[in-house]
Amino acid sequence: MTRAPVMREALVLGISLLSAMAAGSLLILALGESPAHVYGLLLRSTWGDSYGVGQVLFKSTPLIFTGLSVALAFRAGLFNIGAEGQLMLGGLAAALVGASLPAGAPAALALPLVVLAAALAGAVWGAIPGVLRACFGAHEVINTIMLNFLAAALVLGLGHEVFLPETTHTALVVEGARLPALGLAGSAANLSFILALVAAAAVWFYLARARRGFELRAVGLSPGAAENAGVRVRATWVAAMATAGALAGLVGCNFVLGYKHYFEEGMGRGAGFMGIAVALLGRGHPLGVVLAALLLGTLSHGGMAVNALVPKELVDVLQAVIILAVAASSAALDRGAGRAGQ
């Protein structure tokens, strides 16, 4: 996955974008609009000014985290369909801890605490399917999906206790627990984006250089050989799922710590599933994940800008088409490379 030549990756991306644009054009034409106009508007409203750029970064941040989460689990041979639930609980935990701190808590103390809370809550939720897999051989795909449902119920159940009256959000976190905005023309982009980049770098180091990362990759490719090499396979599964959960939990930073300063029911919904797309689009490589997240972030913010011309369902369709196209073209090209490269 990682050593594949850049050219091939570019080709995959090109094919996918073209097919998504073609499908999109058909749908746009069906509505009687001009594809060129819509795409032009989409680009101008995203990368055309600093506010647009900021919004793209803001939208990409959760996708980087969930993309990394899915990619990391995937390297351990596990499918994390549960980022959706993990990020909800991460956000809620960050908000609750952040709101319960004393008002004057210094940032140096408060920030690490809330970020840790987000990661920890996600990690716990992620570790559950890991443990079920390790101890009972229960498949993590179904379990993570079930845990998404359960997380929604849990958030709402807790919500009755902790949401402010007449709202579906919690109290504000204290000043010290807030992440500053990046200052891009009032956009919502905040320091979480930098945090996401740091996370991507850390994941890269972990996978490419760290001993545990080496072991994790071995487990993902061949549990039998890894076990024979003294790697504790089950522990690695649990650790991988917990780490993936922690990464997803960090999504809370973007919304709770960097933007609204409270947790709101529905926060980050959809980012978990998009994370699968991001990981795939980014070919499991942290740098690829960042780029893919930026692409989908662009689509997500741009979709709103062109909403006057086309309904928002169109963006959902386009995203799905991109994923399908990437999945198909990367598989086809991998196969081609597999044949030629031996």
Add this chain to the structure above:
Amino acid sequence: MSGFLESLVGFAFWVQVLRISVPYVLAALGGATSERSGVIDLALEGKLLVGAFATAWVADLSQSPWLGALAGAAAGALVALLYGLLVLRWRANQIVVGVAINLLAFGLTRYLLKLAYGSTSSSPPTPGFEGGLAGNPLFWACAALVVVWQPLFSRTRFGLRLRAAGEHPQAAASVGVVVGRVRWAAVTLSGVLAGLGGAWLALDNHGFTAEMSGGRGYIALAAVIMGKWRPAAAALACLLFGFAETCQLHLQAADLGLPTEVIRSLPYLLTMVALAGFIGRSRAPAALGVPEDV
């Protein structure tokens, strides 16, 4: 609580269990078929949704529930065709494509709803089958399918090849079974069955509502796994889910003072507990998710 126990012995309660279970059962039979042939079937949710939309649309146009159900099955098959093209022909990752197809179905049905009816929420009321459960041909079709599906696996040529394709495709191929063809058939069957499940949703509800599948495809897949990939057992697991859901409905009405969130979560908890062991470790078809190799 006593009210709840009363309803438990009532006839209506069990009719409700059956009615709730029908779409699960149809989807699960499809899922079992696809998965036994070695193809993961996360796209059940999308097939249910598209099937439901097509059913409502055609039933509305033709004013015939029969044609609607037919269209639902055909639409399910169409989605399966796309799925097959991606994962069988082009060997794309089955889990990723499954999730993406669900996203696609979600967006596309809303988009089409808007095109056809100018609404993102629901279609106008459409005809359905009348006369309750006993008069519903889809229910009887579902019951009949449950009966014949197990022997289809164990006693027919197709079933034998299906199992071989899912366990050891190279072995099947080496004796002349065209694994690709078997998997195409299985995937298409799954599309038809899940499409019928969607038809049930639309007809029973007399119309299509955006996102009306409501996660039922995922539950059906969980039932397949709980049933250890055997159709009869999977159908039984669906009934269990139907039972849990019915209990949940009645428990809410009985007002136990339990938070609804807890009651609502019963089926999901049940799935996890079941997967974790009380059904024993279930072994997936060995080649599940592995693309056929030349």
Add this chain to the structure above:
Amino acid sequence: MSTTDDAVLALSGVSRAFGAVLANDRVDLRVTRGHVHALVGENGAGKSTLMRVAYGELRADGGEIRLKGELIPRERHSPREAIRRGVGMVHQHFMLVPTLSVVENVVLGREPLRRGLLDLAGPAGALRELSRRFGLEVEPRARVEELSVGERQRVEILRVLWQGCDVLILDEPTAVLAPAEVRRLFGVLADMAASGLAVVLITHKLDEVCALAERVTVMRQGRVVDELDGRVVSAATIARAMVGREVLLRVERGPRGAPPGAATLLRVDGLRVTRGEGTDAVSDLSLVVKAGEIVGLAGVEGNGQRELVEALVGLRPQAAGSISLAGRELSRLGVGERLAAGLGHVPEDRLARGLVLDFSLEENLALGRQGEFCGWFGLDRRRLRVEAIRLLAEGDVRPAEPLACARALSGGNQQKVVMARELSRPAARVLLCAQPTRGVDIGAIEHIHRGILAARGRGVGVLLASADLPELLALSDRVLVMFKGRVAGQLAGAELDAPGAAERLGELMTGAGGAT
């Protein structure tokens, strides 16, 4: 119908490439009725590919395939077509669906129907009949996953017989069989050839070739390099033709027996290992391995050798007993800790246990030693590269390319990578070696044997489990025979050099040795 050709299977100019690898390069082969035709060559020479092309499983890139004189268009060829025309194939890796019954496996692809449903009763009867006739006992209703390797082999052959065939291709059928089973199989093959079938036999065991085959085709690097007459040719001649140089079929070794005063390294006492269902795979087993000693472990497959080795490494839990290495108790330790304590393990299943096929060679060489290459800034890639290059050269791995993907190597070279890694562990004091040369060509075998003996020379204790009796006799200082989970007997020192030692081992393996 111009041909006077009596070849039932004739390939001419067949080529097949995998990417850049030309697995078959304009190969000609003629197989005639009534003979056993051997196909030999190093690992990766292209034998399996050639036969899979003939069987229609792989499409040739060029050349002609004729069955019974009739030209089969390349693009129309398929296993179905081959079976229809009387070609049967027993694959190198069993092609049986483990969860299906024997009879289901046999009929798969050509299922007889009765009233639209599968008819299994008819074929089951036919199988019983065939079993009796050819002496291939197996229960048609049993599930294949419950069968022993030998029985599975029989199922494969029964299937071909049930289908009815004129050409029978067997790809390394004896690699996993015990000597008695091999003898019985060869008896069947000889009968079949005598009754007019053509039999193609791929094998690495050259004495088998000499015993059975009338014609020998030698392949090297995708080409046919020689055609020999099996009735007169010697194993050494075949080996030379295969490898292109002289091969020592027997390695030099010092006198048998552990060096005097050698310390006991591995001590196993009262070990009990259970299978999943609770039956004992190993019961109350004790043994010792001393420094500089090679202890052979013989036994028919399924008598607990595999479980014993796995339990020693820690891959399988032990139910009772103790394992100690140089006085240190290992029972409670995990695999990683046992490796660190000085165990090395060459696993029987190199594809599933020995290698991560999608890792590069250098990463594979670091497996189990990952801790050694990790510093403050993570994996030290440069040091790893240097070490890998050294090990690949020492291990005679081809290609000696640290970044090559392990999957791309031939079986023999994959095994050399595993050997190189296990022999290179700085702390290794005892090497557990399971089936180190199974399916490996003679060139590689020579190298692997040298490696094992060199380790012995350095004072490493070796436990060598092998189904290949000549190998055990050649290398071991002592041979233990396992039967039903226990040590049924042992041969040591001069006993191993005595004529008839192999027969004696064979008796012990079947439980006829009168264990003491």
Add this chain to the structure above:
Amino acid sequence: GVEPDSRCLQKLCVGLVFDVGGLGDKSFNDAAYLGLMRAQRELGAVVRFIEPGDGSDRESALRELASQGYQLVFGVGFIYSDDLRKLAAEFPGTHFAGIDFSGAPGEPTPPNLAGLRFREQEGSFLVGAIAGLVTRSRVVGFVGGMQIPLIRKFEAGYAAGVKHVCPDCQVLSAYAGTDPRAFSDPVTGKELALTQYGRGADVIYHAAGKTGGGVFNAARSVNRWAIGVDSDQYREAPCCVLTSMVKRVDLAVLETVRAQAAGRFQGGVREAGLAEGQVGFVLDDNNRERLSAPVLSRVGELERQIIQGIIRVPGT
């Protein structure tokens, strides 16, 4: 980038951002849409609508409209409250209005922000009273969508209405789920309603969005009463809709645009209920014979008492 819309220099430009359900929900969002379209027709306003993709789009959608020079911008749904506050401070020259704005009446807000609230509980109280008067079995039902404070408001008003006229009536209530899917699951809605009918309920009120479609289906199949919500839902099940609790979002929108056009836009949180004629229940030719004269007179009296403040309807 966002360029100002040149039309807004001469004409009245009004923008509106929908709640997540989006346009075509046959309820709340559609009502707002109708109100604004009427404003376009009657007042010649330039209008623009945006459907946000997810929660974090809300603010940027409002911002987009404001920075294009729209003079009046609506956010539909309580969920917009915080975003509106923030943008009102950031764009002091633009007027904002929030439907279902959260915050107490009279609570200080920027002068360019109007919070429009409805006392749904008052309308719910009345339909509750109707249910309590119509029921023969003395069991009535309530089906909610997702269990959030807003929906509880409906439930509380309804239950109070029932109890007020029929203290020993039993109110069964149930929710369809715990995530937003609960507003679009008619299958579960139908089963919930059938369960309540099965336990003897003969009137069911729903506040469940699209899930309510299932309630009407259930009503049809057992031929009992159902009560619609937000807009007149008679046509969902002509056999069985007793009445609907209506909430005139369209009127609220239209009136705010009128005020803007006339230059008398006023900030601050306002609540409209029965007194203002912005909530109520449907009484027309379709259902007149379903509500007997004694029922109507009793309900009319209750309505007066609520308007006069004699009855205080609980909101939770």
